[in-house]
Amino acid sequence: MKLLVTPCCLLWLLALSAAEGDAIGSGLRDRSHIEEMLRLATSEPSVEFSGAIKRLLDIYHKAIKPMEQVFRYNELRQHEVTDGEITSKPMVLFLGPWSVGKSSMINYLLGLHGTPQELYTGAEPTTSEYTVIMHGERLRTIEGIVMAADSSRSFSPLEKFGQGFLERLVGIEMPHKLLERVTFVDTPGIIENRKQQERGYPYNDVCQWFIDRADLIFLVFDPTKLDVGGELEMLFRQMKGRESQIRLILNKADSLSTQDLMRVYGALFWSMAPLVNVTEPPRVYVSSFWPQDYAPDTSRELFMKEEISLIEDLNQVIENQIENKIAFIRQHAIRVRIHALLVDRYLHTYHEKLGWFGDPHEVFQDIVNDPDKYYIFKSILAKTNVSKFDLPDKEAYQDFFGVNPISNFKQLSQLCSWTGGCLLEKIEKAISHELPALLSGITKSSEAPAPPAKAAPASPPPLPGACKSPECEEKPKNRWRKQ
Template sequence: MVTLIILLSNMSSCHYFPINTSNSLSLSPAAMKKLLNIYHAAIQPMEQAFKYNELRQHEVTGEPASYGEITSKPMVLFLGPWSVGKSSMINYLLGLHGTPQELYTGAEPTTSEYTVIMNGEKFRSIEGIVMAADSSRSFSPLEKFGQGFLERLVGIEMPHKLLERVTFVDTPGIIENRKQQERGYPYNEVCQWFIDRADLIFQVFDPTKLDVGGELEMLFRQMKGRESQIRLILNKADSLSTQNLMRVYGALFWSMAPLINVTEPPRVYVSSFWPQDYAADTSRELFMKEETSLLDDLNQVIENQMENKIAFIRQHGIRVRIHALLVDRYLQTYYDKLGWFNDPYEVFKDIVNDPDKHYIFKSILAKTNVSKFDLPNKEAYQDFFGVNPVSSFKQLSSHCSWTGGCLLEKLERAISYELPALLSSVGKGPGCEEKPKNRWRKQ
């Protein structure tokens, strides 16, 4: 069994707290190979035919899923204001406190970079430009955000049992009184890229930083639809008395309520995530249980890695299908409206600028099994056709051959049958009876 090891720097001996990361049937190379084959045979050709990677908007991840992205480890993303303990929490989970590999922490804003912590044969730091240039990694698409961002991206590799199965991403703290344009790169677009790929999102707060400003509000808008992956962390909880902690907990929910408009709110973990002992006269028992629950949560993400990959690719395929159907509908409407004496440019401009007048989106809902909640916004297609002329596309009916069949049929078969069948065939394996352990749940 592979174990998560947390080394407590303030103790005379090391304690090992296993997270079950044992290889099981759910991570079988055969299942991964089949998933890649489905993607390359049924989804990627449609992406390329209809230039899905040119679509730019929050509701649709406008990139093809690369090999590195499909085969990458689960990603845990840490977001939140500056100096709330994001880096300290990563140090704690990886047992880095007091070691040369420890992430730098402090009371002032210390993390100005996106730090990707990965497994490697030895400890080393990798510049962002090197990470983006390595096509074998899943970070090569980040090159599109420019040199200004790549200078603020750093990778850290180290040999670690937990990092063999998960990747941590530390992010710059939200500073609400700083103008976004002063960052020197498209902050929200970069955050969106990581949010779209995160299996678990830890939104970290401390009792002194519960206010909501423009940057934090935008982040929560970007996380819409991913509420099941969000975990709110009320860190440094032992700095408060029990009575004040209850008040702060209520204030956190009051601040978050307008931002998370879902029936079931995200799970909130209340503790102090660092190796020091809790302050006296605080809710010690609660903090212990909360920390154990968080490790259980993290363990669940690791165990469900293959299932999450299949679900991700299926959702990606659904988005590609919707995009192809919409482009096809734009083209069909264009050819229907185009007459002998019409200006082709003006005809298509009218369709793109006012798709509702031509029932573009309504016809997709009426004639296909697409949900209205999955439709991208109309403005995205104004930008899309602004850089992709209508003449560069063929209709869906033209993407068929006697030998290869139709692209749409292949994609629909993958979405409706092949990927669900692969998901049902993935087993959990025998697993391990060990539960995640923390500093109080000794071996």
């Protein structure tokens, strides 16, 4: 028996195939709201932004860096501030267990799904390197050794973690509007059943380096994997003091029913409560951050609102990057000043207690091992405007002076010149006047009213059915970008 297909039937089958193809193609979500909310249509940084960065660099080099070098602050904190770090874009750090969707989330935010630039994803632990996704004129991959050797980048200090780590560091440059304003860092997943020694590099130290420099930290979880182990606990200890930058993300939320999702949400807070020791818990975003459409019969409206809130959070970090840079440099200057005052106090006490026949090594070791006996730290709190919460650990100076003999330093009163002034006065002026003035100038310029425009002709009445809600009004523009 032969099956006859008439022209009418053939046209009907072709139309049915096209409809099925459209249904399959519609499985990807519309991400136009991401580009609109992050204002990716804007161009290069404005003149005011470039001027503020230049002024910030000038203050750092003239008032803060000389004090760092004289008192070797970098050997105490292991945090060297470079020009690349000051001028760098905001950094968004992705942390979390393996296969929770960190790479998929970056692909979604950048719109890389189905393109040659797409980061590899899978159900197994796929990301074994620290991947830095940044802007470039063309798509290319940069080895970690090359990134560390380039002093113009902010990643040159990573060389101290050894070649074993640099082999696991990779940079990806690509032309993308969002990457002109922010840098993403994808990290290897936390694997609780693996010992740190097996990684081949100091995992916690490397994470600390990125945490210290991140403007936003996305800690991503899978609702089916909420186990808390030693590595995750260590990460939370390393993020102490950076709670305002942490955002918890409960990803793949559409894989559960609403009832199960509520239980997992409560379990996440129960697991995180002992680790996040703050009065106000971090913000938790519940959604599915990948290009595929939400699963049917799930809370689509809730997930979309959560996604919009996260994008607004990301945009806020991008918008406030210059204010955050100034605050970071001022905080760094305060720590450098405290370190200089403490070294000066150690030196003053040493010369005061050292007699004609005393053993210099024994005298100084007694001071370093028991600083409270000589009121080293209490004298700093009493005589200067220093918070006790900013003081470093006393044990840190045992290691510091073990590497740097006290004879290598001069007292602050001796670090003055007729032409350059005193180092202490310069850094105090930067902390008290110059950096606050720079921040105040930025705030005033952003709040300055626009010049009165010429009277425009009356606009025609709105069309019937036109939107009149506040959501339809024009959104505020980025004051740091040329429009």
